Amino acid sequence: MRISVRFLALGSIACCVISTSIGKPTEVTAQTERTLAGEWIVRSSPIDGKMASPKGITLGFPERDMVFEQQGDLRTGVVLREDVGQNVKPLGVWRVMGDDFSTTFQLWCPDTNGPCGSIVMRGTFVRDDRISGTMTAFFDQEDTSTPTGFDTWTFSFVGNRVGGSQ
């Protein structure tokens, strides 16, 4: 009788442990590493109605098709601008820190007499397939009113991973 009671108690404990384990994801799966690798459609919009930089330069707010790749430690990105031209492929780089990420791109400036610049994106993964944050354009044009001394314009973005791309 004593033995059967012990078995019953052990069995109950085991059942409790197993059911608890099955019901919740383990900590390891909950902390899967985020990655930008894949294809994203990114839409940008102005912050506080600022449609251009203080010096009057704007990139507009088109939809961007961005592709990120990782080969070992090398994390690269490209913006597909086939709407503008087959060979128009602005290049960039990226890194991920927990749920946050950073990317940096060069602007595509075929008019060598016009202003050019670089874009830095700072964002957060809302989900594995959704990102949001801000883009900051540093134009190669002097602006003594900014801390860097360069014309600076910031706007916001949201991005959605193209189905299943990674």
Add this chain to the structure above:
Amino acid sequence: MIRSIHPRKLLASLLIAIAVGFLLEPSVLAAAKLEGQWTLAITIPDAPNSATTLTLTLNMDVSPRDGSLHGRVTMTDQAGRTVSGAWRQVGKSVSIAFELPCPGDVPCASVILLGKVKGGGFVIKKGTVIVMWDTANNKNPALFDTSNGSFRGDRLQ
């Protein structure tokens, strides 16, 4: 007997000599290109809003643009960490953008280098550095802390 050379003949001779020099040494024409291997000394603050600076020594391998406006680079720091970057060039002016190779739990940053390839394509002197840190700052137009720095580049190959 000393014969004087006519100034027009002298000018013509000089122009011919310069033209022949260019023909014999094609690398002179291509000297302003960034592609190749460089060592960079980048001096920036060691943290956001810090007055203390540090100098990073990076080896930069610049791939050709292959007819594009942009090209790729790789940067390797003294700890052997390698990151990728992107570059563009108009005339002597170059811009190189990359993410700092950060060791982990210190504030990291994005970096933009702006400079001019000089010295026959072998040096970038007194280049400007824009640093955008990961720390948010609503008072900065970039919405994140920024810093400035300087850099120098010397061609290895």
